[in-house]
Amino acid sequence: MEIIIAKRAGFCFGVKRAVDMAFHVAGTGEKVYTLGPIIHNPQVIEKLQEQGVQPTADIDNPEIKSLIIRTHGVPKNVSEGLAAMHYEVLDATCPFVKKAQQYAKLLKEDGYQVLIIGDREHPEVKGLMSYAGEDVVVVNKDAALPRLKSRVGVVVQTTQPVTLLQKVIRDVLGQVREIKVFNTICNSTSLRLKETKEMAKKVDVMVVVGGKNSANTSQLAHLCASMSVPTYHIETAEEIRDEWFAGMQTIGITAGASTPDWIIKEVEERIRDRGGRARDGHSDQG
Ligand code: SF4
The missing domain is CATH 3.40.1010.20 (4-hydroxy-3-methylbut-2-enyl diphosphate reductase, catalytic domain)
Known part of the structure; x- marks a missing residue:
């Protein structure tokens, strides 16, 4: 079985920047909050929580020492309210x-x-x-x-x-x-969709990795399914089932903009354990 991984699988520029920012301040011992979940990926949120970074919806929470604004940005009045706060504000709004x-x-x-x-x-x-x-x-x-x-x-x-x-x-x-x-x-989404579409034409089965609550991951899964290729939307490698790959020659893996590399890697390794081999590490899709 040949495994092809999409070049554009995983974090886009803006999400990578925001998540890096969050992990950078994590573990400092300070109370760090994100204004809402920083991305739609439960595993990343859990990892950040283990390191002391919590989502909050309340900017007046007296425990906040640092607050991270997520990639979507905030309305003007919230931004002005935050500027008057006593705590540090880290703005991860995508440029x-x-x-x-x-x-x-x-x-x-x-x-x-x-x-x-x-x-x-x-x-x-x-x-x-x-x-x-x-x-x-x-x-x-x-x-x-x-x-x-x-x-x-x-x-x-x-x-x-x-x-x-x-x-x-x-x-x-x-x-x-x-x-x-x-x-x-932002062309990150359209290029990812384009690449996924090309890939789905060439493989026997598609594995789409990312949060079940991630709109862009679900969009990738719907696209593949609409092309009549067997498609599995999973959050983690644990969900993989042997029977998905019975008699299959080529397996495509793609992932949404909020899926971290380590989860994509785990999925790839799990499929390799079932006899898959990577095609030069990456796909040849454009
Ligand atoms: S606009 Fe959105 S999709 Fe594009 S890079 Fe920024 S966060 Fe990612």
């Missing part, structure tokens, strides 16, 4: 998300009605909305476009597909006099 916040602010200041493409309940979008002014509009793939003002400025939740951006731009053009677009989509 790409920060950039989108700045564009939303800029558009508002330039008099555009800001239109955000994304999921209104997602923390990243809540943050963007706080910079976008009171007439902000949020649309996703299911929402019809409301009536817009004559000058509209667009920013996008970093993980949205470019096809949705293209569709919304077409729809908006039918309504307004002027449109300004900042494409704030």
